[in-house]
Amino acid sequence: MTAAPRLGYRVLMIPSPILCLPLVLPAADSIDDLYARFGAGYSTSSPADFTLTGANESVLIRQILQTFEPSLEFDGWNFQFALGEKLTDNIAFEWEVQSLQLDLDSFKPTTTDNGGGLFPFDPNDGSVPGFFRLDGASGEFKALALTANLHFDYQFGESGFGVYGGVGAGFSRNTLNLTVSETFFETEGSPAGDSIDATVPLATDDTWDFCWHWRAGVEYELNRKSTLYVGWRAADYGSADLQGSGPALTADT
Numbered sequence: 001m002t003a004a005p006r007l008g009y010r011v012l013m014i015p016s017p018i019l020c021l022p023l024v025l026p027a028a029d030s031i032d033d034l035y036a037r038f039g040a041g042y043s044t045s046s047p048a049d050f051t052l053t054g055a056n057e058s059v060l061i062r063q064i065l066q067t068f069e070p071s072l073e074f075d076g077w078n079f080q081f082a083l084g085e086k087l088t089d090n091i092a093f094e095w096e097v098q099s100l101q102l103d104l105d106s107f108k109p110t111t112t113d114n115g116g117g118l119f120p121f122d123p124n125d126g127s128v129p130g131f132f133r134l135d136g137a138s139g140e141f142k143a144l145a146l147t148a149n150l151h152f153d154y155q156f157g158e159s160g161f162g163v164y165g166g167v168g169a170g171f172s173r174n175t176l177n178l179t180v181s182e183t184f185f186e187t188e189g190s191p192a193g194d195s196i197d198a199t200v201p202l203a204t205d206d207t208w209d210f211c212w213h214w215r216a217g218v219e220y221e222l223n224r225k226s227t228l229y230v231g232w233r234a235a236d237y238g239s240a241d242l243q244g245s246g247p248a249l250t251a252d253t
Contacts, residue, residue, distance in 0.1 A: 209238025
């Protein structure tokens with residue numbers, strides 16, 4: 001007796017490090033209640049929130065910079081991926097991962113009357129070794145957030161058009177840094193030949209914090225399985241500790 005032919009496959013298990021997250025959705029009544037959502041957008045920060053201020057004059061970054069409220073403005077991209085389940089016809093629950101990648105767009109310190117930009121010396125010493133001119137700045141703000149969301153949408157009859165809104169809260173890993181370029185003159189008014197160019201890492205922060213966001217916009221149902229949406233998202237990722245200052249980490253997308 002010959003054995004019957006059999007088809008099969010073998011899976012080669014390759015060990016690799018992975019991050020496991022307990023993403024638990026409510027029990028779905030059917031597979032039609034589950035969905036995935038992808039999103040991308042252009043993000044900007046608010047200079048009013050990214051202001052390097054502190055509780056008093058002893059904040060180190062305010063002593064290094066000749067200003068009371070230097071502000072930072074970032075812009076870049078925001079990417080989102082969510083897994084959700086419709087709880088009712090109009091309300092859904094989601095787990096969402098969001099990645100924010102912003103670069104420094106402008107750095108606006110308010111300098112003193114002599115036009116100086118930076119004095120990178122020990123402020124406790126009280127002496128000014130020379131005249132510094134701020135030539136430029138670079139920096140980045142990154143956030144990787146995991147949030148639990150409630151999503152709402154409403155369709156206008158059979159037109160396919162509708163509106164949506166949502167709110168979410170969770171935790172975010174935030175990275176923020178700032179580097180400045182400057183020119184130092186031994187004495188004010190010295191010729192360019194007596195100058196020294198330098199790049200100074202001014203401040204950096206890498207921390208976890210509570211985050212939350214809200215969003216709203218319009219949507220269009222392409223078919224029973226797909227919906228396109230366009231809207232606005234406002235997010236607060238917490239705050240950073242930059243040498244005693246605590247700018248609020250917010251972005252609009």
